[in-house]
Amino acid sequence: MGFLKAFARRHGLDAFMMRCLAIGLVLAVVAGACLLQLAFVQLLQGSATAQAATDLRTSRITIRSNRGRITDTNGVVLAQSVERYNIIGIPDAASAFTPITCGSQKAKSYGYCHQIKGKPVGATGAAAVARLLAPVLKVDALELGAKLNGDGKYLVIKKNVTPAVKRKIDKMGLTGIVYGELSSERVYAENTLLGSLLGGVNDDGEGAAGLEQSLNSTLKGTDGYTVYQRGNGGEVIPGTVTESQDAVDGKNVSLTIDADVDWYVKKVLTEGVSSFHAKWGIAVVEDCQTGEIIALEDSDQIQAGSDKAKLNASRAVTATFEPGSVGKVPALAAILQTGAHTINDKFTVPYEIDWNGQKFHDSTEHATMQWTLAGILRNSSNVGMVMAGKDVTPQERYDMLTKFGIGQASGLNLPGETNGVLASPSSWDGRTKDTVLFGQGYTVNALQLTRAISVIANDGVSRRQSIIKSVTDADGHVTNKVHDEATRVIDEQYAKQIRNAMESVGEEYKATAGVDGYRVAAKTGTAEVAGSDGRLTSIIADFVGIIPADNPRFVVTVAMQDPDGTYGGITSGFLFAKIGEFLMQKYEVPNSAERTDAIPLEW
The missing domain is CATH 3.90.1310.10 (Penicillin-binding protein 2a (Domain 2))
Structure with missing residues (x-):
């Protein structure tokens, strides 16, 4: 303070001028500090500050x-x-x-x-x-x-x-x-x-x-x-x-699905389950010439995109069941292909037999009959199949089932799809090794059953099934996805003989499962499955048909659980007939030629 007073006296400055000088010094200091900060920002932080401003503006x-x-x-x-x-x-x-x-x-x-x-x-x-x-x-x-x-x-x-x-x-x-x-x-x-x-x-x-x-x-x-x-x-x-x-x-x-066909199949299933008071129904339509799945439906009323659709896989691919007598088709193929018997071989078939310590009988009681091997299939005789399969080893039976696609993935990769159950022959007990000859002791889904019968429709060749037809990218490039793999399973002559015998089955059910103007080769099945109580108290009634039998175009599988009428031929077969008629009309399939080559069924 003394310094300032001495400075003022020496220079003749009064109090006002001293205050002005003090303020000026303060302003000079502030200005200097601002200049230093500006230089710091511009020279040292300029790039970072500009980047921060840019980042703030960037979206x-x-x-x-x-x-x-x-x-x-x-x-x-x-x-x-x-x-x-x-x-x-x-x-x-x-x-x-x-x-x-x-x-x-x-x-x-x-x-x-x-x-x-x-x-x-x-x-x-x-x-x-x-x-x-x-x-x-x-x-x-x-x-x-x-x-x-x-x-x-x-x-x-x-x-x-x-x-x-x-x-x-x-x-x-x-x-x-x-x-x-x-x-x-x-x-x-x-x-x-x-x-x-x-x-x-x-x-x-x-x-x-x-x-x-x-x-x-x-x-x-x-x-x-x-x-x-x-x-x-x-x-x-x-x-x-x-x-x-x-x-x-x-x-x-x-x-590969045809929406018109699928819609009609859905309608037939819904009405059929209602009229037969069944628990549910499923159906598959396959173009047997290409392996394309034309329709794949069930009777469940679930809207795509709904919570139910996200929680429940399609019953048509998840439901498994014993095929029942439809399983006699691959068993008959094993008998013919191994040379154990010919389709015309003659058998004396009783209603019931004791076989290797096991009792087997047919579904309905009958007198001892004289049937050919074709007649055994036509009459769906369990006893006849056991007799005819005597010289076919368990391994040969198993091998033929796998060749027909039983126990094998379809290759469609559908969510929830099951492979069914086919145990190895080493685990078969004294009864199962023979029940597999008539469709018991293993399980399938509807797609597998359809593929198995398509082997017969295709003269002994198994075609891989397809449900994806093509994929088109954003540039319009189309990639074909229909599978072209085909494997011969049995000789052509044996496949045609089995189809001939199956046509006799179709004629038996003509009143309920026939399609006017067209020959049908078919096989029915009825199998026990576990009911809600866990015991074998429910029935699966299935029907698989080839139409037309003389020039196969489609294989149609229909199955229902616990329908009134029980047997596949008069329940699921009735629904098959409606679907078959629709297919023939929609695709304008020519009428069948008259049948003239039926294999004898009796002797």
């Missing part, structure tokens, strides 16, 4: 891809994604938003302005954005404003709005603050068509069940993105798109 927008469609063999859409949008907000941009007053110079320059019912918005920031959006999205403005009031870069305001709503938002002048992110809603064919088989997707659009799940990697697309900078009002700054990647849509999948 990355996801461009959603579309999930591929699932169609039937004729292009009928079974599952598709319709255009929807998730409305996304950028809170930090919303917080900086200032509405453009209508009539202002800025409004004329930008070509748009903001107002609500002809009046000013009356707010700025997140509240203003919320007031503009609320009427269009039908949400509460106060709640929306609270959500937008922050510094985040991504907020889902509302999901799955229609394109019309998105277009309204696009015209509101909120670019860089609010945008529509392409989403989708998965919709399916009506009337529960292929409900559980198609399955459904989850909230993220990923396959959650059925074909949607197993084909997810094919149907799912790849999202794209755009990176750009925005101004203080949230608008995109021209020329600032620094990075972008187009979305790639998922591939479209065409099934």
